[in-house]
Amino acid sequence: MMNEKLKRLLENKKNITAIALVLGCFVFIGSLLPEELTLQRWVAAFFAANALVAMALAFVLSTRLEILETIFRGLDRVYKVHRWAGMWAVFSIFMHWWLVPQSNAPRDDSSLMEIGSDTGEWATWLLLGLVVISFMRILPYHLWKWSHRLMGLVFFISVFHYLFAIRPFQLFSPAGIAMNLTSIVGFVAWWYYAFSKSTSKHHLAKVQNVKKENGVVSFEAKPIQGRPSWNAGQFAFISVLHHQKIGGEPHPFTIASSDHQGIPRFSVAGLGDYTKTLFDHLSNGDMLRLDLPYGRFKLNRQPSPQVWMGSGIGITPFVAWLQELNETSLSRSTSCPNVVLYYLVKNADAAIFAEELQQLTENLPTVSLKVIFSAEGRITPDRIADDLNGNVERAELYFCGNPEVRKMMQEGLEALGMPKNNTHYELFDFRGAI
Template identity: 35%
Template sequence: MRLFGLILIAAASLVPLIWFAPLAAERDPVAVFSQYIGSAALILMGINQFIATRAPGLETVFGPLDRIYVLHKWLGVIAMVCLGLHDIIDAEMNGLRGGPLAGIAEDIGEVSLYGLLILVLASVITFIPYHLWKWSHRLIGIFFFMGAFHYFFIEKPFSNFDPLGLYVSAFCVLGLVSYVWMSLLRPMAPRGHGYKVSSVRHLGGLTEVELQPKGRGLKHKPGQFAFLAVKGSGLSEEHPFTLSSAPRDDRSLRFSVKDLGDYTRRLRRELKEGMEATVSGPFGHFSMPSGRDPQVWIGAGVGITPFLAFAESLKSADAGTVKLYYCVRERDDIPYAMDLERLAEEVGNLELVIVNSNEGVRLTPERIEADLGGGLRQAHVFFCGPVAMRKALKSGLVLKGLRASRFHFEEFEMRTGIGLNALAAWIWDKGIYAFEKRRAAKTQPAE
């Protein structure tokens, strides 16, 4: 996530204070604060609807798209906190004249609040099936429209045509236009590059899809991802997957898709050679640096896919020594091991190390440091895999001398929660501890 983009969002939500501060001196400051919080929530939601469009230039301002997904989640959470405060803190003021729709706007605002609250909670509770989450997520724009209606017609100490009113209205319009574009207009005119499925292979739990361009095709860098949509057979909804091949002269592409959910299982069953597809992108800034500094690549499970593209690109890259750790649970769950071993023999500067956890082997910061001969300070580390593993390795490697800016990763899970599972586990542990403590106190013999 880029600091510049975060500053822009913060500034956009703070600008209304220029107009709300004088109002607080003239009217009930608590009610004015409540109205400011409600306006800030609309501004954040309008921005959130816009960044969901994946419009060109967003990655320049906010960072790689995988980080934008994280930003999108947290903007939604912060907006809901603001709406909750707006609802709790009384925003009514004396001496205001409401229009004929003020009463209706009040009721619609309540519906909008609770509808958004339910949908945002559904977004961060990750055990809800993806297809249900995706369907419900589309309704957020409708409740946002209701929130904008509430703002336009509710009683407030300024006009919609005042500078403050126009400013907040602009973000409401931005959000509504973005929602209409994504829900209605974009599906009628899908963007992207036309492709045809040239081959489908099943490699253990992976579905490997090779695509040939129908036109000029997509140009990408190793490690980037793109959105794939297949025409027909219920596979037309876009889904993001890492491009597991290096750029080719004919711009053909390869995706290696893990069977993790309803869509990917359906893709495995129904995708056939000759089917037409649309690929949009590419996205992401997960790419190799220039120079000959040593590199460490860590791919866990399906997280190996960007490193397949990295390894293929070494044939034409002037890179230093590369050590690739392929972390798996089962010896049979390494479909690309032979391809990587062949590439390691061809390029010479790539060493493949398979780390099999079922054999009692774990990848640790100590092992990486030892394998590099203590040269962590000069190294670049690239990681793609589970979040817990990433955090453990990064913290350990930084403590041993790796520069934090040289630990590169992409968000392996774009749909993430907000720590509810960890919070529930903590509460459970504390409850069990308190229960055991009380029971021990009751059973302790009196002196």
């Protein structure tokens, strides 16, 4: 079993590239440290540097800058790396605290150097507590957000410790310059995340055309000022403002429309506490703050065979894609992909988008719609291969919905010949623990 997982990891070129970059960073950090150090002091300094770099990286990744989405191919992957950076910071700071040599010389507890040394232990325990809070989801969002802001205090204490505790290198040595720059970048990124995040993506909007059906609330968010722009398939963070029964924390939802009219539409299934509250209490006239656009789940217009699969409410990005294809095919001659679209639902009552999908595919001869009722039998990779007419080797899978279903479809199609890395999806569990 372990050998199979290792083989799959090594076969993924993107994973190999990521591993190579991480190892390269470790080598670079280690190469900056003085060679004359004893092994224990070298390892302790190595982990201290790793802790500072990992915390600064986590702050940079929290800024949601658009360039980060481009580099990591989606905000979900940005936050995945963010979580790993946070865990590595915790591990590194504990390793440094455990390995750093202790001096038997008389202490002057009032000296700046002694205070700097003691702050390392403070940062260790404070970071541990904040990370546990973050990963265990034991606080409501508004308090959780402040716990994340307090990470800046941990970083400040860590930098203070670095500046005033006994160091094995000078401040303006190669290692010192690297850590100085890391400290500056970390502080700027944390400040931007905590207090000065750009509002260029923020739009105030009013809820209209609310429709509730079979546990799903659909609505439009009409901007009060300006006109937001997005690509079909992207998502927005929605905050309901000044509502007595709906919390104001932002939640990500796919935009279930193209941007042709400039009014984003959303459909939300009541699957959790927050979404059930939206279904019960959201009404026309409620005020929203939209933070958009985000995401890299975008329409691929190449004529190669594609499988689009929406599980339940996961059909929404494909509704937006179909709208985009219809609008552009009417306005100009553009290429249209060869698509088999699967809408996976429990039964006919749950297929609330079936009629709209039928209308959207009527004028798209290269798009074949198939509504699959799980109550009558689940879709299989072999069935998909038959619908592709033997073109599995050239196919690409675009999936939105249940991760377990996606994993099963991906593995099954790859076993039938679909190239690895041809599955495209985004995860919305940005706050979730690993």
